[in-house]
Amino acid sequence: MHLALFIIFAGLCVAGALNLLLQRHPINSALSLIVVMSSLAVLYLLLGAEFLAAAQVIVYSGAIMVLFTFVIMLLNAGKEERTHGSKLAYIAGFPGAAALLGLLAFIFISRRSSFGQARLGEYLATTSDLSRVLFKDLLLPFEVTSVLILIAILGAVALARKEH
Amino acid sequence: MVPIAYYLVLSAILFSIGVAAFLIKRNIITVFMSIELMLNAVNLAFIAFSRQWSQVTGHLQVNGQIFVFFVMVVAAAEAAVGLAIIIAVFRARNTLNVDSIDLMKL
Amino acid sequence: MLTDHILTLITFVPTAGAVVVAFLPRKGRAIQVFTLLVTLATFILSLHLPAHFNSAQRGFQFEENNPWIASPAIRYHLGVDGLSLWLVLLATFLGPIGALVSWSAIKDRTKEFYFLFLLQQTAMIGVFVALDLFLYYGFWELSLVPMAILIALFGPNRGRQAAIKFFLYTFIPSALFLVAILYLYAKAGTFDFAQLQSALAAGSLGIAPQALSWLSLAFLVAFAVKVPIFPLHGWLSDVIQEAPTAMAMVVAGKLGLYSIFRFNLGLFPEQSRAIAPLMIVLAVIGILYGALIALAQIDMKRLIAFSILSNLSFCILGIFCFALAGLNGAVFQTLNEGLTGSALLVLVSLLYERYHSYDMTLYGGLAARLPWLATLFVITSLALIGLPLLNGFIGEFLVLSGSFASHPRWVAAAAIGVILSASYMLWMVQRIFYGRESSLILNRPAPDLNFREHVTLWPMAILMLAMGVLSPYWIRGIQSGVLQFPAVAERQAHGSTYVLMHATPAPPDPAHVTGGGTQ
Amino acid sequence: METHLIPFLLINLAKVIVVVVIFLMSVAYTVLLERKLVGRIQNRWGPSRVGPFGLLQPLVDGAKLFLKEDLMPEAVYRPLYILAPIIALGCALMSISVVPFGSDIKWHGVQLFEISDTNIGLLILLGITSVGVYGIALSGWSSNNKYSLLGALRASAQVISYELALGLSLVGVVLRSGSLRLRDIVGVQATHGLLSWNFFGGFQFVAFFIYLMAAYAETNRSPFDLPEAESELTAGYHTEYSSMKFAMFFMAEYGNMITVGCVATLLFFGGWTSPFGNLLPQPHNQILISLLSIFWFVIKVFGFLFLYIWVRGTLPRFRYDQLMGFGWKFLVPVAVANIVVTSFCIGLRLPMQ
């Protein structure tokens, strides 16, 4: 069942990602990305990260991507124009990305035994497991994110404010 | 039972698609979305590695998962700021095409 | 206290003066007067050096050697020997002259001018006295900046281009020079000249011979540009043309030549000898080429520029013949060039101040109107040509005689340069001062030298005569410096001072090479 | 995992069907309830023709909506136009899946009164509600209509803004129970009846009011129903919708109302537990116990629905800037303050436990 679920949702992920790449309308891209993110949430569940699965849905699908769609709607973004941007992007970008993928995939596959197998229900990380590490070992990074968020708020306010 | 390597390969695929999309998409918002896709790929890698190390050490390792938590927070902050910037640019230029944002030539 | 830190004082009094200048009011003559006083003070201070210099003693005198930076090991190490002694004096001597000659030539932005002028003064003196390679490089590079800025600021026509040209010509080789210094430091762990010298001579650094050749080449190219030596002289005429007189006086010659002496001969005797044939050829080409081009000039400053090139090539010839006489002559000729060339530039600038042109064809028959100027012009020209009794003769004679034995053919060719130089100088004198009075002269009546100009020129003229007549006094000091070069020291055993020497390469004798400069 | 796969799936399927049917029915009757109540508040009768007291009205309404012609405007972006109501209703239905309706009773190892019992039930609820906004947003955008778009924009901004306050208001409750599992949260409120409810005993009334207001905004209900403000935007995001698709939006809205009510009940009012704690004699019959628990649950949820409708009938609509200001400048700071105070209280009490 694990494998079946994996194949289904991994397939959804890849399909969504490719769709993001191929669609020309930003809203379609956004929706494909939501599909990717939600499927990833399921994969997280399969890997035993239930808190993160929920967080994934809440934060990514529920907040970040809503923001994206909101902005797409607000700016009434139309279809992508087919301008020919930098040729370099095509010349170097695709092979580069493909090379990266090939390299990583090769390593992952060739060393797959060293990574082990994931079984359903094993190593389930509960919220309290996470919080124990979060509030002890990683207390400072956690506290510091507050500064980050403060900056984001300040920035959004400062940038979005109307000129007086 | 699924080899964790599959998850990692998936993450590599998503990351590469993200990179490609970043480079070839022409709409700013979509470009930004491809960054989000890359971050998601990273998250998957973190969780998979976290699981791998749980297996290697024999007890639960959550450090990788916590990383993901932070990435999410950061991504949210980034999205807020980034979209504010995009709106500001749109106000000034009335376009969302990357190639049109060219008042300053490289 | 004064004697302990005399070199520091001499070097940095101009800097202190520059700082004060920065705060002086622009109105009135305060800046000029102050600068003159500072340069005079420096000159007087520097007189301390020959007064207390012991020419019998080998090695450096008036040394100051304090740690500056712990790691990398950089020391504040100053000192003079016979080689640098007169060059320091020449620099400080030209200081007041430069201030005087700029007195009325520089009318606006005086503060900038004198500030940079004094800084340049520090840099030049610093180059001559620094014995730590880092410190030396500092002064060396620093000497470029005020020069370049002043050229850019005060160049009448193409100042900016000339300045940039000058800077790039000198700066890029300097970069390689720095690589060489760093390489030496990496190998030896010290920047100290004396330590490096002994270590290199002992061959204890484990540097491959090929690397040593490259190192010496890096040094040489940087210096050669600054001299300049024949194919690297592209900047010279432009800079001489564009630079204010006080800068044109010092831009060429002594810094580069001194450095070749000090470092190429001092640190890389073997390699210098290896490259000597090439350098001699270049020197002779430089002599002839400079002279020939000078013959074709109608612009006085360009003519002087090429004559400088020609004259400096004599020094190169003297250096790379590796004969004591030639080396002595080269140092002497360096001094000559500094003096005579400066005097000539001052004179031309005085003409320009009066008639606003450097075009020789516009002049004519000035001798009757400006007898003093004409007199001094002639004296200087004769000195440059190498008339016996004047300084130029001694230098050229020593160089030619020193190198004749080893390279007779090339030296014969170089001797043609002497004749050529006589012709273009005399031609210039003839064109400007004799013949029919030109319309320019007629239309623009101008006074003869005023008091300030007399004060500027006569010391130089007297010095030319003094150096010509009392040459042994100078040579003694110079020789004490020259003798300590490993290249020379080994031959000193079988040859008296003025005797010609052959230049067969011989392995350095460790007993001699450690003799100089380490105490 | 004691159970075999097949019975497990079958029981779960049955649960889902039952819950969905009941849920949809209650949605229908909530509509009726609203019409009736508002009618009373406005001094009218409300629907009264179809069936006794108009009880059959929802069925008729439903039939009408189904039979109506499904208009597909020319300029809409079809895929999304169709997808939007599905998302809206889907999310509304999904969110009920983690809600426990009654006490902890298992049959064949399967929880009877809850479709899915997970450790992170609360988070899943939040997640699903947060996804629900796409329904509105996409509907507005794909309709290609100014009013719809404005309504959708308003809705998404509003939902994003209030989600923050909503989430923060729940933190106090989670702190008190130390779990994200809804059953655990109810569990800590079960001991002393009313007194141990989070609302009273947990001193989470501030949180509750924040939750309440945020929930109104989240569900686009009056007084925060700006996205469909008929005086300004015709019908907001669903202007272009008709027939079945409109009905789906309609059902989603009321479904969300019910879910919100359920959540409030679970988090603040002790869920299915009796308000009187042990004061009332406990029946020994398992079935009675479970029925009783469902009874209490339904009563409480009904109370909320009543409150919803009551508010709608009495309060005027906010202005948009007021809405945003209220959310960001009042609710969020108060919610944060509530978290700080609560965690201090819990922190001080902990050593004694």
Add this chain to the structure above:
Amino acid sequence: MNDALRILPEIVFTLGGIVVMIADALLPKAANRRPLGWLAVFGALAALAASFWQAQLPAGTAYYGVVQTDAFSVFFHVLIAGIVLASLLITLDAVTSATESLGELFALMQFGAVGMMLMSSAVELLLVFVALEISSISTYIMAGYRRKSVKSPESALKYFLLGSFATSFFLYGIALVFGATGTTRIDAIAAAVSQAVAGAHINPLLYIGLAMIIVGLGFKVSAAPFHVWTPDVYEGAPSPVVALMSTGPKAAAFAVLLRVAYGALPQLHDHWVPILWWLAVISMTLGNLGALRQRNVKRMLAYSSIAHAGYILVAFTALSPDGIAAASFYAVSYAAMNVGIFAIVSHTGGYDDHLTLIDDYRGLAYASPLLAAVMAFFLISLIGIPFTGGFFGKFYVFSAALNSGMVWLTIIGLINSGIAAFYYLRVVAALYSEPTGASPIMAVERPSFPLLLAIFLTAVATLILGIAPGNVLHAAQAAAQTYSSVK
């Protein structure tokens, strides 16, 4: 409490930012925001003092080993506090509250400093990441602060997109390193790697992870070929902000790179040295060649900053304590001169950048001899003329590289610095040329007190670093001792 002392400067900056932010909210709308700037300046001063104070703490970690106070982090703390202080002084009068929301800007600068400081002291890659984002996001925002201009949001956008792109790479790199070693702590990674090296089975993921981390940080320090954003961003962003972002985040990113290279993966130096070697060469060359073509002062300085990043990378290849010290020292001297020159550019160019071309600067010496002189001084320092910080930094960097046998790198680098002289000199020459007609440069005002103070401080720092670098050098060398176990 002890833990808190180890992040004292960060705490001071955070509090400073919060105070400014709240004060900004409490002030009436029309009120002048300038006092907030002074408030922020005092915050920065306090942070500077706190950083100095930290020097006497014994080296050690805090918060369960995620931050480390040692000579290295103290060095960078002081540097960053200094940079922020100077940048605040520049901002104080450059930006008026009439045009922008000043309070937020001051708060952002301080918050950004928190991130930069934490980057230099973090020994846990997670914290590094969060800190990096703090510093990056705050600079993204500040780059787009000049809303009247069209270029400013554009520059913010480019910076943002490419910066986030780089962050993803950095993050993926961390993930791979984590996958290979099972930890994200610098020391634990080092231990795991040396174990792997000893057992001769190095996980290839490490290599890719390392490369990706370098790519990510390469973007942040604007090393070529990851530099494409730099010119546009510097051109569009307000000059006072450029003063900060061209130095502060860069210094911090270099600190991270040092920690990663020398702290976590010294065993892999065979692999990262060649990468950094090429990055250094490409950065220096592209930076200088790019700068040659520029007519806009800010763009020219942007390309110059790419070249300077290259010089710093040269120091990395030295693989010796001297290399670390040289990189640290160069970061200081670059900060001094670059902040200084942007102080002047921000004043003469104006907040709206109405004077941007090199030709526009013609005749500054006539309008304001002092500004021109100081600017020339900074330019000369950027060229690397002796007795300036720029020279000593370059000297030290190349000395360290040569000591490790990097002869070609040194030659390439120094030839580059020779080429670089050309474009700096063009500006110097322009400064001292006669202005053409009614040049607007003649209307340049006298700088206000805070700006003068900033210029003075940076100029003095540049000079001292050139003449008496002893103390800073000593501190840098002490910092380098933290990772002296290289090789």
